[in-house]
Amino acid sequence: MKYKNFPMVPRVVFGRGSFNQLNDILAPKRKNAKAPFIYLIDDVFKNNIWLISRIELSYDDRIIYISSAEEPKTSQVDELVEDIILSTKERPSGIIGIGGGTLLDLAKAVSIMLTNEGESHEYQGWDLVKNPAIYHVGIPTISGTGAEVSRTTVLTGPDKKLGINSDYTPFDQVVLDSELTKGVPKEQWFYTGMDCYIHCVESLEGTYLNEFSKSYGEKAFELCKSIFLEGALSDVESQEKLMMASWHGGMSIAYSQVGVAHAMSYGLAYVLGVKHGIGNCIVFDQLEEFYPEGVQMFKAMKSKYNIELPEGICRDLSDIELDTMINVSLGLEPLWENALGKGWKQKMTAKKLRELYKKM
Ligand SMILES: [Fe+2]
Numbered sequence: 546m547k548y549k550n551f552p553m554v555p556r557v558v559f560g561r562g563s564f565n566q567l568n569d570i571l572a573p574k575r576k577n578a579k580a581p582f583i584y585l586i587d588d589v590f591k592n593n594i595w596l597i598s599r600i601e602l603s604y605d606d607r608i609i610y611i612s613s614a615e616e617p618k619t620s621q622v623d624e625l626v627e628d629i630i631l632s633t634k635e636r637p638s639g640i641i642g643i644g645g646g647t648l649l650d651l652a653k654a655v656s657i658m659l660t661n662e663g664e665s666h667e668y669q670g671w672d673l674v675k676n677p678a679i680y681h682v683g684i685p686t687i688s689g690t691g692a693e694v695s696r697t698t699v700l701t702g703p704d705k706k707l708g709i710n711s712d713y714t715p716f717d718q719v720v721l722d723s724e725l726t727k728g729v730p731k732e733q734w735f736y737t738g739m740d741c742y743i744h745c746v747e748s749l750e751g752t753y754l755n756e757f758s759k760s761y762g763e764k765a766f767e768l769c770k771s772i773f774l775e776g777a778l779s780d781v782e783s784q785e786k787l788m789m790a791s792w793h794g795g796m797s798i799a800y801s802q803v804g805v806a807h808a809m810s811y812g813l814a815y816v817l818g819v820k821h822g823i824g825n826c827i828v829f830d831q832l833e834e835f836y837p838e839g840v841q842m843f844k845a846m847k848s849k850y851n852i853e854l855p856e857g858i859c860r861d862l863s864d865i866e867l868d869t870m871i872n873v874s875l876g877l878e879p880l881w882e883n884a885l886g887k888g889w890k891q892k893m894t895a896k897k898l899r900e901l902y903k904k905m
Contacts, residue, residue, distance in 0.1 A: 551799060552712045554683075554694055557719045559788075561781070564684065564722040568601045571639065574680050579634040581605040585625070585652050587644030587686065588612050596643075596725070605633060613647035616814055616821065619666040619702040622654040629659065636660075639680035639717075643725075645737065646690030646699075646821060649683045653698035653714050656681035665709065666702035674711035683716040686725040688787040689737035689822065691744060691795020693719045699821075705873060706815045721792070723784040735773075735852050736822030738787055739843065742769040743825050744794040746839035747804035751883040754801055762797035765790045773846040804884035805835045805893075809901065812874035816866050817858060827854050831904045835884065859902045871898045 558566060571582055581604055588610040590596050602608070609625070629637060636659060642652025656678040658665050668674050683693045692698075696715050697708030708714075729737075745766040748758050768790035772783050810824035819827070830847075833840045847854070859867070875881070875898065881889040 549800065552696060552715050554716050554719050556717065557721060559721040561724050561785070562722060563720055564596070564725060565599060567599070567641075567682075567684070567720060570718060570720070571641070571682070574639055576638045577635070578604045580636060580638040581607060581633055582639050582641060583629055583633075583637050583655075584608045584641045584643060585648055585655065586610055586642075587648050590643070590686070607632070611644075611648060611651060613645055615647075615818060616701050616706075617647050617651050617654070617699070619654075619664065619669070619700045622651060622658055622665040622700060625651065625655050626658045626665075629655070637679060639682060641682040641684065643684045643686060645685065645687040646692040646740075649685060649690070649692035649716075650698040650700065652681055652683060653678070653692075653716065654700060654709060657698070657709060657711070657713055665700060666704075668709045668711070669700060669702050669705060669707040671710045672712070674709060674713050676713070678713045680717050682718040682720065684720045684722070684725065685788070685791070687729045687733065687737050688723075688726055688784070688791040689739070689741040689794075691741065691791050691798065693721070694792055694795035694799065696799060701815060705876065706811045707877075721788050723781070723788045726784050726788065727780070731850065732852065733822070735847075735850055736820075736826055738769065738773060738790075739826050739829070739846070740822045741765060741787070741791045741794040742773065742843065742846070743806050743829055743839075744798050744803060745769060746836050747806060747884065748794075748797040748801045750836055750839065751801055751804055752886045753883045758797045758799075758801040761793045762801075765793035765797060768793070770842075774842065774849065776849070802879050802883035804880055805832055808874050808877045808880040808884070809898070811877060812870035812902070813858070813905070815873040816862070816870045819858070823854070826852075827858065827905050830854055831901060856905075859905045862902075867899060867902060868895075870902060871895050874898060 640656040660676045697710045699708040748762040806829040809828040813819040813824045
């Protein structure tokens with residue numbers, strides 16, 4: 546048995562308004578006047594003076610606004626890297642991602658690809674990255690994905706949706722300022738929060754479970770319950786608790802794995818472009834057979850917040866599209882093994898998976 550030697554985010558700030566400290570945090574990391582900081586920011590903040598005016602741009606520092614309407618792609622990472630290389634005099638001092646899982650994953654991937662040759666799809670997998678990434682900072686503005694702590698950056702590539710999992714992927718610095726999450730619309734808040742809830746269920750019910758993952762998973766689960774089921778929290782309490790739930794949920798899967806919902810939602814995302822949070826919800830809603838208590842509680846949370854999930858999204862898929870979906874999903878072996886154990890191939894066949902997808 547070989548145990549993983551797992552890297553963690555070495556520096557984190559937590560606190561309401563801590564975003565104000567960003568300039569002070571970055572200043573000592575500036576290499577010289579020619580090596581700028583590049584900010585990748587969700588374009589919903591484009592005209593948001595409250596947030597943007599607090600970022601001090603000096604020398605060649607630059608903001609690139611990016612839409613998070615679609616899941617991050619390897620081609621998008623390659624274009625960003627190309628653009629940054631062509632427009633900067635020297636390798637940047639750092640990449641700062643501000644947004645949800647999409648922006649955080651893009652920041653991680655871009656910082657890796659600035660120091661590694663070739664195209665980003667060549668690094669999708671486990672431990673393929675050779676050189677350390679440049680300094681990168683993650684600032685979540687919506688909570689749940691765990692992208693702020695994870696050792697992966699999940700990208701849709703030419704032939705699969707898979708993360709760049711490496712020791713160089715985790716952020717060097719994270720700023721957790723729950724005030725940045727105050728404007729998130731209800732549906733998005735719910736879907737992204739449920740990503741965290743599902744991380745907990747999949748980790749706690751998985752065969753890879755150990756005390757390390759359990760301690761984080763149980764805490765995140767408890768926080769999710771108080772936010773999404775028990776209610777009665779102020780907005781500030783709820784935002785702060787969800788920020789920490791996301792962190793703990795991410796830590797929990799770091800030392801174990803996710804399960805059936807994630808394996809299936811990667812298939813949905815690859816073929817239909819369904820975003821991660823809502824995709825997980827659509828799948829998880831149909832997984833009572835695998836996670837009876839978890840799904841029951843999910844349904845209670847859904848009705849408490851009057852969330853209606855889309856239905857019939859796989860109804861009109863061709864056989865070829867369904868086969869692709871099934872193959873992408875079944876390719877995620879560690880997820881299935883965690884969920885169903887070593888003999889998972891007997892339990893989850895292509896036929897069974899097709900029936901499940903047909904229900905969605
Ligand atoms: Fe997730």
